[in-house]
Amino acid sequence: MNKKLKKGKGVSSRKFLLLFLGLMILLSAFSYLAYTQIVSHLKLGLDLEGGVYVLMEAREEDGEVERDTIERAITIIRNRIDEFGVSEPLIQQEGANRIRVELPGIDDPGRAIDIIGRTALLTFEDPEGNVVVTGANLREARFTQDEFGQPAVGLEFDAEGAEKFAEATRRLAGRELPIFIKLDGEVVSAPTVRNVITDGNAIITGQFTAEEVRDLVLILRSGALPVELVELETRTVGPTLGRDSRDRSLQAGIIGFVLLFVFLLVIYRTIGFIASFALGVYVALVMAILTALNATLTLPGIAGLILSVGMAVDANVIIFERFKEEYRSGRTLRSAVEAGFKNALSTILDANITTLIAASVLFYFGTGPVRGFAVTLSVGILTSMFTAIVLTRYLLRYLIGANIITNPSLFGVRGVDYVTPADH
Numbered sequence: 412m413n414k415k416l417k418k419g420k421g422v423s424s425r426k427f428l429l430l431f432l433g434l435m436i437l438l439s440a441f442s443y444l445a446y447t448q449i450v451s452h453l454k455l456g457l458d459l460e461g462g463v464y465v466l467m468e469a470r471e472e473d474g475e476v477e478r479d480t481i482e483r484a485i486t487i488i489r490n491r492i493d494e495f496g497v498s499e500p501l502i503q504q505e506g507a508n509r510i511r512v513e514l515p516g517i518d519d520p521g522r523a524i525d526i527i528g529r530t531a532l533l534t535f536e537d538p539e540g541n542v543v544v545t546g547a548n549l550r551e552a553r554f555t556q557d558e559f560g561q562p563a564v565g566l567e568f569d570a571e572g573a574e575k576f577a578e579a580t581r582r583l584a585g586r587e588l589p590i591f592i593k594l595d596g597e598v599v600s601a602p603t604v605r606n607v608i609t610d611g612n613a614i615i616t617g618q619f620t621a622e623e624v625r626d627l628v629l630i631l632r633s634g635a636l637p638v639e640l641v642e643l644e645t646r647t648v649g650p651t652l653g654r655d656s657r658d659r660s661l662q663a664g665i666i667g668f669v670l671l672f673v674f675l676l677v678i679y680r681t682i683g684f685i686a687s688f689a690l691g692v693y694v695a696l697v698m699a700i701l702t703a704l705n706a707t708l709t710l711p712g713i714a715g716l717i718l719s720v721g722m723a724v725d726a727n728v729i730i731f732e733r734f735k736e737e738y739r740s741g742r743t744l745r746s747a748v749e750a751g752f753k754n755a756l757s758t759i760l761d762a763n764i765t766t767l768i769a770a771s772v773l774f775y776f777g778t779g780p781v782r783g784f785a786v787t788l789s790v791g792i793l794t795s796m797f798t799a800i801v802l803t804r805y806l807l808r809y810l811i812g813a814n815i816i817t818n819p820s821l822f823g824v825r826g827v828d829y830v831t832p833a834d835h
Contacts, residue, residue, distance in 0.1 A: 525626070584607050744811050
């Protein structure tokens, strides 16, 4: 009978050991794959990558800007930036009439700002100042060349615009008068009309460089802004400064994690090692979630991540101290672990829920970096509760069940004799 019991205990211990090793290997593989994907897919803000930050304010003559006008302006700005070739831009409304634009990794901030804020109101006017046709009838704008091989902008109007343009050129052709092509009220070209143009095609010529023509084409394709945008603030972060901030943040994170690992290992021994391993998985899981959410990581976001790491460690410390108290009261290692997690749960939930409420308020009322901080902090808190309450618990449960470490001092409990486990 005793032999059977011992055999059964051995099988049970072996099962727990296999579960423990299997879970460790599975989590290690997940963390490795997550980190490889994060490196190539996680978006970085301009404070980590370098780029341009622009804050603009929409202004109307009557002083009141409708929400629909702001939304149309954002759409046009996004179209311009997409054609400009900036990857992962941040364009959002701030307050009632402001638009915030962040362009990470851009090399020519002046050109980008000019493209973003230019109204691009295109008009064709006769010599007496009558508007013949506007950009509202523009179907296509493209890069082309004039008769001398110089860069020029080719235009194609829709049916209504072609009809208006044909009528205007018919009136002007006989007298060989010019037609003035204006962009935002400035004359960019004034060709003399010698023939009637019935196919709806026109050309803007001038002393343009190839890059200027490409920018004009880009702006005209996206259409005119529905409102004047006034530049309030512009901030440029160089790529070198961005990389320096990123490298310093990474270095600080590694140093902090090493110190944290040493602290947990010295104070809590085996469970400290388990907690450090779970923290590594936690960081990988948080970064993977942020990548999946298509979030942009900024310096305030890193601050939120670090704060959530601190709260994750705090949760583990509360659990481990409860475990030590339970073991000193006479429980076995296994029952002390279960009781420690159970008794610490309410304290952990209270602390994390209050922080989540604060993060929600920051997200609702904040803008830009403040929202980034709130998002990272919220994701970190929710993930830390999972890793502390679930992940660490199962790892410790399987490790103790494997019966390979039975000395309580190796679990950070000192000055107490070993209590023989009653069950596994």
